[in-house]
Amino acid sequence: MLQAFFLLLIQEEWSFLHTVPVSWPKNYVVVEENDSYTLRCDPHTQNVKWLTPSDDCVNSSQNALELTDLENPCAGNYTCLTMDNILLKSVYLLIKENEDLKISCSLDSYSSPVLSCSVRVPFCRDCLVRAKANTSSVDDTNWLEMKFSDATKDSVLKFNLSLPMWCAFEEQIYPIVVTMEAITKSQYMSGSNSYYIRDIVVPGAPENVILNTDSNLGSWTYPSTWARHFSFFPLLFEVNIQFKNNKEIYELVYEMKKNMTNVKCMRVRCRDMYNNSMWSNWTTARSVSRAPRSPCKFK
Template sequence: MKAVLILGLISLMGAKGLEDFPQSYVVAKRNSTDAVTLPCGTTTKNDVTWTFEGQDVEFNGRISTDGPNLLVKYVDKPMLGKYTCLSEGETASTFLLMEVEEEEELDSFFSCRARSYYCTFNCIWHHKKYRAVRLGLGPNCHDGGNECQWFKGTTKSQDERFHFDLTHSLKPFAEERSRLELTVEAIKDYTFLQRTKKFYLRDIIQPDSPQIVSCQKGSSDINVNIRPPSSWPMPHSFFSLEHEIQYERKDDGELHCHQDSSSTITIPLKITKLRVRSRDSLVRSAWSEWTGWTDSTCSTKLTH
């Protein structure tokens, strides 16, 4: 297996391992017969000595040298951690991490959403056991290229998930010919998870909730006027939305739904409450969240 050497963020050490991405690290598969190389990053390479977590490295069938560098194979958990080389008073450290063996599908704990076709979208990492997560956008990120731009997530105390705000260079009016490529990396202690997700921007579109502008009562029906959310791109004739209105009838208390691409939707007069949601009518995107319930005049918001 090829060693993956990536320059990243400054390393932070916790009591049980890494809390953030170290500046230099190598990822190995567990018990692989293929040796990985831990490079000595000092400017001089004379009389190099190596330590592991502050103790002299014991050379054996698993650990050997190749010039100033260290070769490691048959990697297992006790071998993971911080390796430091020393040459003429200068030191440099590299962390040996182990690839996560779990085969969980990325979509089971990671999701992305774009509110519109403009240049931003957001992603959420739901897997709580990882202490550090980052995203790289573009094909250069999977192999740890220096040209990759990494996005670091922020956590919110109420849910402990990692939230990411990303930017892309796609043009809203252009035909989408290529997929976005996201590289997701996560660290827990000294284990390393990497997954790649490819998708078209249209696949993650989910508009914000629309606005109910007014309800005009007639003799037998109500015309509900709906406006796209302020975050939705213009002109609306090009970026059209389909609306779904849900309402509760007075006579039987049952919920009914009606879908229409018009900005005005007609529903029966005798209702107790209504709400609306929208989606991109061309690509049939995910539906927005529902608006809050409102009464038949659209002037009073209801709590249920």
């Protein structure tokens, strides 16, 4: 009965030799293409056998399995067994890609606990990806593991990473370090990037935009995602105004209102007032209550 169990386990191991792992391998090694590597089994067991994805790279097969001229067909799960089919060791071998992963992240507020990130994984048609964010040199957070499939040439993965407890009013001593790894059935790619929050904050668009022609006043409110208190985290607004004669102007505004006349349409965006952050998206264009014959079309 016990032997049948191990035979079933071996069959399961063998079934994943040429497919993407269902979860991140517990034991794996990453080697350079055309490099050599030696896999060692149990030093206390003399007679062993290996299950390998390919025999093309196997130079000698004893307790130590010598691999040479490693290429993608040689990547996969290497399993060491006793002659009685008892599992001794299992290692997943991956070929390292020369290109690094390019990671981009942003926050919608200084107090936001979630990083919005994206990464292009060039070789990813069917792959396993994991990512984590650390906020100091000593903390080590858990990996977020994701399965990703994409048939396009530029495979872009978007995901969110939770940050450990963060206080918006404290000075940021250490940067946030985002680390990523991606694997297919044969390839490995990694990358990392570090961020200071002041450099990646992108506010949400202003909300509750109103254009009141009776009072010649346009008004709006802070985005609901923005850090409180507003006096400590003030925003600068830019108003794009289109007049009835189709002339357009852009104007910076420090308040949440703007007096205007003969206006046809208006939209607003915002950014951090002091740290020169990136601008938010524009709000949806607001027209006068008696809609003009021609729709709002900003340049």
